[in-house]
Amino acid sequence: MTSVVLQANEEPERAQHGAGQGFSAKGHGEGGPADRRIIVGYGFWVFLLSDVIMFASLFAAFAVLSTATAGGPSGRELFDLRTVAVETGCLLASSFVCGMASLAVQQRSQKWTQIALFFTGLLGLIFILLEIHEFARLVARGAGPTRSAFLSSFFTLVGCHGLHVTAGLLWLGTMMAQFWAKGFRQSIRYRFLCFSLFWHALDIIWVAIFSLVYLVGVST
Numbered sequence: 001m002t003s004v005v006l007q008a009n010e011e012p013e014r015a016q017h018g019a020g021q022g023f024s025a026k027g028h029g030e031g032g033p034a035d036r037r038i039i040v041g042y043g044f045w046v047f048l049l050s051d052v053i054m055f056a057s058l059f060a061a062f063a064v065l066s067t068a069t070a071g072g073p074s075g076r077e078l079f080d081l082r083t084v085a086v087e088t089g090c091l092l093a094s095s096f097v098c099g100m101a102s103l104a105v106q107q108r109s110q111k112w113t114q115i116a117l118f119f120t121g122l123l124g125l126i127f128i129l130l131e132i133h134e135f136a137r138l139v140a141r142g143a144g145p146t147r148s149a150f151l152s153s154f155f156t157l158v159g160c161h162g163l164h165v166t167a168g169l170l171w172l173g174t175m176m177a178q179f180w181a182k183g184f185r186q187s188i189r190y191r192f193l194c195f196s197l198f199w200h201a202l203d204i205i206w207v208a209i210f211s212l213v214y215l216v217g218v219s220t
Helices: 002-020 036-065 081-106 110-140 150-182 187-218
Strands: none
Touching: 002 081, 002 187, 036 110, 036 150, 081 187, 150 187
């Protein structure tokens, strides 16, 4: 009986000692919920990985169908590398400016954050407009997505990337408004970190498209 009473008295002391030393319980259901930053970060990485898997599938489909032209034009006949090079330059530059925006956010500079994000969005918008122009040119030449399996896979892959960039531009506009209206709150900075990861990931995927779709398509 005495040992039971002693154990009961020791429990609050251990709890207080653990709270003072930053003690967190181990095991299932103990220690409380995870920090929101960890949950959001984990969820966003899962989203990025799912996007990578999706684009990997689209790349694989394009590789299989790249020669299935059904007697229609091939990439060598259709692709204009000068326009694509300008698109690539715009997206790479936007990724660089987005990195400058991250530095401005760290310095809590509202002016330079807004300027950097504006030019990030401007370069991304130019990229989208050039891509739309390219698609319109191909359709005008009778090389639309229904012409062949090759063109179906091309429009799906490149168009899916373009839709992601468009979504990124909307997200960027939201981030600019939040920084302007609410300042550099921690939660907003976490959202911006997720946006910058998303934007850089799109840049990497486009480099793969430029290399494996356009450069290889023109050379074969």
